Amino acid sequence: MDTAAARAEKAVKIFGTGDAAVRALDGIDVEFAREAFTAVMGPSGSGKSTLLHCMAGLDSLTSGRVFIGDVDLTTLGEKKLTLLRREKVGFIFQAYNLVPTLTAAENVTLPLDIAGQKPDPEWIDKILDSTGLRDRLKHRPSELSGGQQQRVAAARALASRPEIIFADEPTGNLDSRASAELLEFMRRSVHEFGRTVVMVTHDAVAAGYADHAVFLGDGCVVDEMVGPTADKVLDRMKSLGSD
């Protein structure tokens, strides 16, 4: 592993002004390794979602810098950020991940369609196969279960072969079985397809699927862990005074 897939340097994000000001990110320094599955953990208000939003180019920092590869996001305008999201970043959200008017297959190729690119059929086939949803590709999101929808969303995040995929509480709305299927899929996409995934979660079980875990508290990194398991994560969370 050479340079990090994404990193933040002295990143500060302040919401509000004056007395009401909240330092969501308080000069955080963090790196996410390439071709790895990293879980970002932390109690509510620890700044984990804010970190993800800022690193993905969805929100801007108050000060400091964030990089995707070598690109400094803080120097980019709205148009360049859109292009960056389109080409280098994949997203999986907690809910409402799919465009309801498009079929599952169309949702998967959406980023490519937005970019006006021809999808590489072999690659698309590969990721569609690994979702295990071959027979449901012509269905619309409303005809899929929550777990199936999230797997389609994950496949979409892979479609444009982005440098990094950000997942924001992807299992938050899923039952344990659907969660396991999704997390397994995410892990495979890192280990089989060589992707990089950063997942924000407060679920220790979910974090157990990751290669690394980063613990946040009050807008700073408070701890890191290699090869986390659900139990280890849970212990650490308790000691950090989790939610």
Added chain:
Amino acid sequence: MWRATIKGLIAHRVRLALTAMSIVLGVGFVAGTYILTDTMNRAFDNLFKQVTSGVAVQVSGIPKFKGGSSGMDAGPAERVPASLIPVVAKVPGVRVAEGALAGYAQLVAKDGKAVTTGGAPTLGVTATNDPQLSGVRARTGRPPQRAGEIGIDAHTARKYNFRIGDVVTVLLQGAPMRATITGIFGFGSADNLGGATLTVFDKQTGQTALNGRGKWDTIDVAAEPGVNAKDLRDRIQAVLPAGFQAKTGTQAAADTSSDIKRNLSFFSIALLVFAGIALFVGAFTIYNTFSILIAQRTRELGLLRALGASVKQVRRSVLAEALIVGIVASGVGLGFGFLIALGLQGLLRSFGIELPSTTNQLLPRTIIAAIVVGVVTTVVSSVVPAMRASRVPPVAAMRDTGPAEYEGSRRRVVVGSIVFAGGVAALLIGLFAVKGAAVVGLGAVVVFLGVAMLSPVFARPVSRALGAPLPKISGISGKLGRENAMRNPRRTASTAAALMIGLALIGFVSIFSASVKASASAAIERTLRADYAVIPSSFSNSTGFSQDVAKQLRATSKFSSVVEFRQGVLGYKGSARLVMATDPEHVSNVEDLELPSGTLAKLGEGEVLVRKTTADSEKWRIGQDIPVVFSRTGKQQLHIVGIVKANVVQSDFLVSLATYDRNFVSQLDAVVLVKTKPGTSEAAARAAADAIGKRFPNVKVQNQAELRDTQAKQLNMILGLITALLGLALIIALFGIVNTLALSIFERTREIGLLRAVGMARRQVRAMVRWEAMLIAVFGAILGIAVGGLFGWAMVSALGPQGIDRLAIPAGQLIGYVVFAGVAGVIAALGPARRAAKLNVLEAITTE
């Protein structure tokens, strides 16, 4: 509960304001029409009051027929013989009695063209000797005193730059006259008489110029001081022979004014029809907005129900919301009416129709009508959404239900088809059986409702088909735009329905006028044998022209036939009918009357040819006497000697010039048809005719091709005016599109946020919204054109016997309308598209 209603209103104020816009515009149109026509009426009242202020009593002939309710002018009553003046003058209390005359007199401007008005008459009047008798007074200069002198009104003087001492030409019933302007006249405080131009003659000159033939239109009487006008009227009436009446000056002014107002009443009716159309379209917009708002508030309504609100309370709350919107919008619309009145006046002026004006009149009736119409429209349109709101179950508060997906319902198809069929039936019954505009209008409204009910069924497949090329043209934006247009067919359909109405009417008018054009053109080709037609030079001043035109054409000896046609209005069974008069001996040389039965040669005095369609529907036979009534001569029997098939003569009756002469006061030619003498070159004939045209600037000479062209131009002008009046309905429909898009975008906030997050550029988001708008608009336009085509076909079929026998579909024009609608849709989408593109991505994806 009331607090919730008020809070709901405040929360949705922008959306409701947009909705209210459609009611504001519609109510504004209604109020504007009333303000405009009330102002015009008041202007006429004031004018005539001023003009006759010094007249105690006025003596005139009793008109035997006034034109019924048609708005057609049946012409003046029999004139008063001069011999009555000394009789009236001898009545005790009369200080002075004078004859007065009014008739056709048209000035020629300095550029050689005839002075025209926007529909008002070009009048010649006689000056009074006694200054008290007339409100028409010389402001500068002096009244005309002898032949070769005239006075003119101040408005015309200013507009055409006439000055005292100028020598001008006046076109009259007889030969044109050259005269020096000796005075500029005003009407009390007004510069002219409700848009009419005025030429003032001295009494003697006026007698000749206005074709008085020793008679007067009125005898105006000034009373001695202290004499009561009503008593004087009674004493004068006692000495009058039968057929004449005495009125007080006040009464005469009111009667003249109300005659004019009655003749112009079609005007306010026509404008109110357009206002009604605008409101009808507005109702669709309201219905649509409330439906969407209710769908979006499903959870909130469920919560209210869960907290114990009854079905009734929810329904009332929605209706109360509509009521408040309706009241506010009507109030604003009423104020807006003043602007609309100004706009309408400007619009009509640009089409050559000038109305007299005074300070704007806002009558209580206008206020009541505006509020009632606005509130009723709003509340009625929100009844269905309110019912839907009240059916939201309490459990909806817990469920995360988005707006319900549409499912094509069989009931909708069945009910919609029945309504549609009912509308078509009413339309056809109205056109073919009862022949009533009200039934036709009702049919049209029901057809619109039926189509609106059925249109959700078509919305999805039509959007799919129309949008098929979009993914190729515009990639993902095109594809998503198309999907969005298809995703909620009910919403797409009811948004499109508002546009459909306007375009159906425009499409119908286009098809109808193209058919009229084609039919008239074919009829000219088939039946016109003349080489040239001499017609009035201006469409708005088509009163007619001097008989001297025909006389002078004959005198050139370049033409083998010169046949004049005159036109008038008579009464038959109380309704006004057009009557045409011509020279029966020579008419066949210039026009094929297509006479299947009867003969022309026999058309003597008191005899009539009738149009076949009219004869058929009235069951007239040759040899029968029919009772008619003329304004001048009263009841007459006309003997039918033949039946005419030709439709070029757009009148029910054709009489000889002699019969016409006897029954009408005014003797102006409406058209003169001429045939070139064999052996005379076309150029020579044309030059001779044009030379006369130059001497009479109120006419123009046209060959067949030019004549067809003129007809087409006149029809295009009417089409243009109607389209402009429908413009407001179209604007309301476009507001509806803006509204629907804005609401849809609000509803799709997270979806748009997602698209932006995965890399969709703002430009692409804007394109997506624009495509959706374009599809909705084009869908509405196509529905509209289809319905317009149905109306056009029905109308043309119904009028076939009246000579509109060709159905012409102006395809290019109709396609143009669809393209225009698409472009308008894109323009309507600009605001919502910008809003969608500007959504903050992070906020959008984290919205609940």
